[in-house]
Amino acid sequence: MQQASIRTYRQKPMATEIKEKVDRSGAEILNLTERELRCPYCGHFIMTLYSDVSGHLSAKCGHCKQITTYNLGYFRRARRPRHHRLDPA
Ligand SMILES: [Zn+2]
Numbered sequence: 225m226q227q228a229s230i231r232t233y234r235q236k237p238m239a240t241e242i243k244e245k246v247d248r249s250g251a252e253i254l255n256l257t258e259r260e261l262r263c264p265y266c267g268h269f270i271m272t273l274y275s276d277v278s279g280h281l282s283a284k285c286g287h288c289k290q291i292t293t294y295n296l297g298y299f300r301r302a303r304r305p306r307h308h309r310l311d312p313a
Contacts, residue, residue, distance in 0.1 A: 261299060265290045273299075 256274040268287035
């Protein structure tokens with residue numbers, strides 16, 4: 225997973241209920257599979273998606289600056305090697 229360097233001097237104190245949500249979110253993903261959302265124009269990594277994600281989102285590519293709208297239902301397949309393909313023949 226790629227991550228930009230964290231600029232702590234730009235951060236501000238986090239409200240307790242927000243911190244709770246952040247911590248809970250981090251714990252919940254342990255049972256989910258993850259995949260990468262990549263820019264369709266240049267292939268740059270956009271963000272990590274988890275297996276329960278759905279719906280639409282717009283994201284700006286950090287590399288080519290293109291803003292793309294994604295229907296996550298159309299970007300479901302991980303681009304990692306798959307050892308077991310269960311497609312009917
Ligand atoms: Zn791009």
